[in-house]
Amino acid sequence: MKNLLLAASGLALLAGAAAAQDAAAPKIGILLGFTGPLESIMPNMATAAEIAIAEVNAAGGILGQQVASERADSTCVDSAAATAAAEGLVNGGVNAIMGADCSGVTGAVLANVAVPNGIGMISPSATSPGLSTAEDNGLFFRTAPSDSRQGEILAQVLTERGTTDVALTYTNNDYGKGLSDSFTQAFQAQGGTVSITVPHEDGKADYSAEVGSLAASGSDVLLVAGYTDQGGRGIVQNALDTGAFETFVFPDGMVGQDIVDALGDGLSSSFGTLPGSDSPGATRFQEIAAAQDLDGTSVYTGESYDAAALMMLAMAAAGSTAGADWTAQVEAIANAPGEQILPGELGRALELIAAGTDIDYVGATAVEMIGGGDSAGNFREVEFGTGSIETVRFR
Amino acid sequence: MDLLNALVTFLNFVFIPAAAYGAQLALGALGATLVYGILRFSNFAHGETMAFGTAATILLTFGLQALGVTFGPLPTALLALPLGIAATALLVLGTDRAVYRFYRVKRAAPVIYVVASLGVMFIMSAITRFLVGVEDIQFTDGARFVINARDFRDWSGLEEGLALRSTQLITLVVAALAVAALFWFLNRTRTGKSMRAFSDNEDLALLSGINPDRVVAVTWIIVAALTTTAGVLYGLDKSFKAFTYFQLLLPIFAAAVVGGLGNPLGAIAGGFVIAFSEVMVTYAWKQVVAYAVPGDWVPAGLLQLMTTEYKFAVSFAILIIVLLFKPTGLFKGQSV
Numbered sequence: 001m002k003n004l005l006l007a008a009s010g011l012a013l014l015a016g017a018a019a020a021q022d023a024a025a026p027k028i029g030i031l032l033g034f035t036g037p038l039e040s041i042m043p044n045m046a047t048a049a050e051i052a053i054a055e056v057n058a059a060g061g062i063l064g065q066q067v068a069s070e071r072a073d074s075t076c077v078d079s080a081a082a083t084a085a086a087e088g089l090v091n092g093g094v095n096a097i098m099g100a101d102c103s104g105v106t107g108a109v110l111a112n113v114a115v116p117n118g119i120g121m122i123s124p125s126a127t128s129p130g131l132s133t134a135e136d137n138g139l140f141f142r143t144a145p146s147d148s149r150q151g152e153i154l155a156q157v158l159t160e161r162g163t164t165d166v167a168l169t170y171t172n173n174d175y176g177k178g179l180s181d182s183f184t185q186a187f188q189a190q191g192g193t194v195s196i197t198v199p200h201e202d203g204k205a206d207y208s209a210e211v212g213s214l215a216a217s218g219s220d221v222l223l224v225a226g227y228t229d230q231g232g233r234g235i236v237q238n239a240l241d242t243g244a245f246e247t248f249v250f251p252d253g254m255v256g257q258d259i260v261d262a263l264g265d266g267l268s269s270s271f272g273t274l275p276g277s278d279s280p281g282a283t284r285f286q287e288i289a290a291a292q293d294l295d296g297t298s299v300y301t302g303e304s305y306d307a308a309a310l311m312m313l314a315m316a317a318a319g320s321t322a323g324a325d326w327t328a329q330v331e332a333i334a335n336a337p338g339e340q341i342l343p344g345e346l347g348r349a350l351e352l353i354a355a356g357t358d359i360d361y362v363g364a365t366a367v368e369m370i371g372g373g374d375s376a377g378n379f380r381e382v383e384f385g386t387g388s389i390e391t392v393r394f395r
Numbered sequence: 396m397d398l399l400n401a402l403v404t405f406l407n408f409v410f411i412p413a414a415a416y417g418a419q420l421a422l423g424a425l426g427a428t429l430v431y432g433i434l435r436f437s438n439f440a441h442g443e444t445m446a447f448g449t450a451a452t453i454l455l456t457f458g459l460q461a462l463g464v465t466f467g468p469l470p471t472a473l474l475a476l477p478l479g480i481a482a483t484a485l486l487v488l489g490t491d492r493a494v495y496r497f498y499r500v501k502r503a504a505p506v507i508y509v510v511a512s513l514g515v516m517f518i519m520s521a522i523t524r525f526l527v528g529v530e531d532i533q534f535t536d537g538a539r540f541v542i543n544a545r546d547f548r549d550w551s552g553l554e555e556g557l558a559l560r561s562t563q564l565i566t567l568v569v570a571a572l573a574v575a576a577l578f579w580f581l582n583r584t585r586t587g588k589s590m591r592a593f594s595d596n597e598d599l600a601l602l603s604g605i606n607p608d609r610v611v612a613v614t615w616i617i618v619a620a621l622t623t624t625a626g627v628l629y630g631l632d633k634s635f636k637a638f639t640y641f642q643l644l645l646p647i648f649a650a651a652v653v654g655g656l657g658n659p660l661g662a663i664a665g666g667f668v669i670a671f672s673e674v675m676v677t678y679a680w681k682q683v684v685a686y687a688v689p690g691d692w693v694p695a696g697l698l699q700l701m702t703t704e705y706k707f708a709v710s711f712a713i714l715i716i717v718l719l720f721k722p723t724g725l726f727k728g729q730s731v
Contacts, residue, residue, distance in 0.1 A: 172704065196679065196697060198702070198703050199702075199703070199704050200703070201704075203636065203638050203639050203642055204639070204642060206412070206416045206633070206670075206673070208408070208409075208412030208413065208416060208674050209673055209674045209677045209678060209703050209706055210703045211408070211412075212408035212409060212412070212674060212677075212678045212679070213677065213678060213679040213697070213699060213702075213703055215408055215682065216408070216678070216679035216680070216681050216682040216683075216697060216699075217679065217681075217697065218681075218682065229530070229531050233531070234633065234634075237633075238412075241540075241544075241558050241560055242407055242408060242412070242544060242556070242558045243407070243543075243544025243545060243547075243548070243556035243558055244408070262531075262533065
């Protein structure tokens, strides 16, 4: 037993020494919920980030070295598991984290791992408004816009369609509550009324009570800030069955082919918004993704590519992999002025940085940082046809 | 005419959903209460047994559908149900042989059974997930509605629609049939009487020559039938997701305890009490009242006693009130 302990601690020491040696080598941790409620979209997001890394490596890497990467599982819902996974990444020599995915675990990893270790993080999909004001020492950025932006956009879409009165239900977590609050605020400012606000818990047995209350409000339109495979779908199904509502408004969490398949033409008068852009970068990214057998329209893939690309360009510009150094460069890289950089041009961007020219990273999603680590965001307005999702316009 | 609208609104949003949910809970609670009454422990694996039974039925349903067999306007799952029950019966009999019998022979304290059933719960939940996965599965087919909200509106000329899903009707009918069969079995047959004797006084039952192994085996088979039926009906009405079945455990036990643990009649009453109170206390009564009273009396507020976040608090408040004033439940059951 004693020998075993000695051997184990010896190994640990060796591993620690090895990690310390590699500390300067650029290595990106890809921390996404490969298991959990959003496990269906995560592999695509990870692949998109890896495409950006491969592109930089093909152009000779940064700081004279190839960029390594490692995947870890954030679970999306379990903060303790996500923190442990992030610690594993840091111990493995990672010096930037592309992630996490869901807002709750992202906040936990930021507070428990990134800030104490001085590691920079760029999340492609955490959208809770709370993260804008989180204590982050400037280490945290995101390429997906905060839900307060989406709340404003949704309010605009409804007002332009002539709806002044909606019932609202949200999934009772950071995402749902944040989106509900920002939407209500924006909608009321534009003269609209939210007749009733009903939170719902995911994975519960029965949603009759929620739908009954929502129907009693007398509104004709129901906004559902939930998830396609959770309580959100249960509510919509129940509301359609009882004839309570026929028109639904869906934010990003509810826009997915699976809900169209499940509910069919019940959604034919519904519409929604999700992050997306019609910039030339979006098409360029879809071509690059298609060449790698990846569906570039899958949700948050462009944001993931951009998150990884921004990290590496910022490291190159800072000439360092230390969190405090490269995160200071992110806004300068992402925003004008400078030479515009689209997906597939990371090699040219590195040359420009080496030559001391200013660049403006546009990327797949027209990234624009607006302070507090937030991205301005671009939104796609969609309508649900019979069995399909059609893009109506970009905002 | 306005009173009619009020009635239709009440039926559509309160009565029909709560009745169907109540019937699902009642069937689940019946199984839990039988295990408690005859085998004398609270079975934590009950929700997972429901999930397993449903999963087995789903696989058989897909098999039948692949063979081109359907059940006309009724869901194919009803055809697969007997085989699903058989699979579940094998699983619970096997579990009893491997786990619970050991403790029964040793005459272990009930709390030891409870903890053992917790272990069984974890194993069963893993088996179910290996069997059909963790995703949301819809396996209902056939006609979706008996009465469609829009058709009802057109037909009656009322402002409000009334919807009755075929799965809700099937749930109520099958639950009524299952309960009737169970009561006939417990009260009229020799085996049923011996089960009740075993439940009332184990030693006396053994002295009068009742074979305990037979009573236990029959109980498990009935429990398998009830849980699988409850699980399949629930899955047909909503959808199947392994995790949701685990969450059903709480309302089911609340129903069984409110009704009186060990009392089958109480389990049924408890199921409906829990379902109706969850829906009625959190329902916004504005619309119903607006139809029922003259125009200028219509209230501005929503007339909601409690918001829906407190849905579960309602069942537990009822549970606590019942336990404070009638510790044996609404119908005379065994005290916990």
